[in-house]
Amino acid sequence: AQSVTQLDSHVSVSEGTPVLLRCNYSSSYSPSLFWYVQHPNKGLQLLLKYTSAATLVKGINGFEAEFKKSETSFHLTKPSAHMSDAAEYFCVVSDYRGQNFVFGPGTRLSALP
């Protein structure tokens, strides 16, 4: 069985300051891990994915995430927030076969001027 926990339902940062969105997972298999972003009334857009090639994964829009097996974590970071980063962020885990996608509840990011 797989599960995803996103530890914060809402994160608020000032523009220009670092962003940290936390995600912990549970998986019986070697997992695939993803971060998606959703702007209001839009579909989900893939930010980045972990595929076992490297533990530090770089994504679009300056985001990156680090896979830590010992901590079962895949936290999303960005050095400097921009107002356009305000959105809902979802952490997702799937099994190695690329099936059984399990979504976290989401974290709403607010970026204040």
Place this chain on the structure above:
Amino acid sequence: DGGITQSPKYLFRKEGQNVTLSCEQNLNHDAMYWYRQDPGQGLRLIYYSQIVNDFQKGDIAEGYSVSREKKESFPLTVTSAQKNPTAFYLCAISSAGASYNEQFFGPGTRLTVL
């Protein structure tokens, strides 16, 4: 989105009516999924299909039906048996059985029951 289209963008339904949401893709992916999203909540899986003419129930299939007659199309019907259908519906696709593959999402359909 890109190669995934959902229509209509907004849909209004009277109580007791069935409505069908369209999802079409031209990326030649095998797997297709339907999710429901309620305000402030994550995504819940309604139905998914790995191949043509085959589909499986997800976590909240009651009151919904699907078909997969063509690889590129996976329509979702919201029946009158669904008691609270007002929600945002998202269609997704992926390469079935491929390791480390991601899902691609359509732009969504917002359904409102009047």
